[in-house]
Amino acid sequence: MSLLADNIRYLRNRLDYSQQKVADDLMITRGRYAKYEDGASEPPIDILVRMSRYYNVSIDLLVTVDLRKYSLNEILKLPDNRILLPVKVDRHGANVIELVPHRATMGYLQGYADPEYIESLQTISIPFLGPGKYRAFPAEGDSMPPHPDGSYIIGRYVESIDDLKAGKTYVFITRNEGITYKRLQARVGDELELSPDNALYHSYRVHLADIYEIWEFACSIATREFAKGEVxxxxxxxxxxxxxxxxxxxxxxxxxxxxxxx
CATH class of the missing domain: 1.20.5 (Single alpha-helices involved in coiled-coils or other helix-helix interfaces)
Known part of the structure; x- marks a missing residue:
């Protein structure tokens, strides 16, 4: 909870509030609040919820991310109370894109919501991409021609399920398949019908509860030369x-x- 202590101290100073004012607003004593800021004691869940609402910052952010490093206005806040790291740009103003390497595809399922894991990924910049949060994922298999095995699909983060469009392609991060790149056919109740572009494979459905993230296709990067007539x-x-x-x-x-x- 050392991050929590640092974060609430930072947030209070950012508002230029005294410990007494915050303690009064949270309906606790100043001495009790001071112990939370000093890290001498940990707040119970009901006080933690009050702090979250008071500073308008999710509990997830309060206890897992050093808020002094990021601008709160740039952090994407997700409906299920998870977080995504801020939208970053390089010195030229181009989007910084995290690159998920082939060897780390399985690790992404454990680390996609971990700020330290995401920060450890290599980054690239592509100037022509518009605003949004982007990430690059490896394409594997032969289900989505003309993207060969070994290429990278750069996706723009989809914040709401209502933003999905039938006929477009997306990178889906799912409980059972991990990272998969497919075309959305339709939404059927609480399920999405997905299909590969390779006619040798059949379409199938995925329950929304089994989907962790969705990234809309923005562009792709080939890592090898295409053979003549391949596409x-x-x-x-x-x-x-x-x-x-x-x-x-x-x-x-x-x-x-x-x-x-x-």
Whole structure:
């Protein structure tokens, strides 16, 4: 709770309030409040809630982030009381983008809400991106042509589920799949129907409760040269035809099973 002590002292001084005023407003004694600022004792949950409401800062921020390092006006406040680090820019005013490396994709599930983990990621800047919070994720597998395995998808953070648009592609951080890049087909109640662009794979649904974060596609970075004809329309058409053929075979198998049962 040492961060809490530093934070409430910082917030009080920022408002230019005395310890007595804050203590009176929180309906506790000045001596008790002073112990919280000194780190001599820890506040019970009811006092912690009062502090959070008093300073208009989430409990998560109060106890996990050194607020002296960041501007509160720049921190994205999320509906589920989680936090995202501030929107940063470099000395030229371009967005600073955290890069999640391939080897750290599994670690991201444990660290996506940890400010220290996010700060440890390497960063890049791309000047033409508009306002918003951006992060780069590795593309893996062959489900989303023409983005090859090893490329990076740069996504803009989606703050509200209502901002999603059918037909657009997003990076979804989910409980079961981890980091996955898919196209949104539709929202069906409390679920999202997602589909890969590779016709060999089927669409599926993900419950909203299993989604941690959503990042809308902003741009991509290829890390290797494309082979000749690798992303030509003919290849995509072939994959689509193979997908349709696979589906027809499955339908024939199901039909044969039904006839056998009769």
């Amino acid at each position: 030509q329309g003919d290849n995509i058409a072939i994959m689509r035809m193979l997908g349709e053929l696979k589906e027809e075979i499955n339908n024939l198998k199901e039909g044969n099973k039904s006839q056998g049962m009769e």
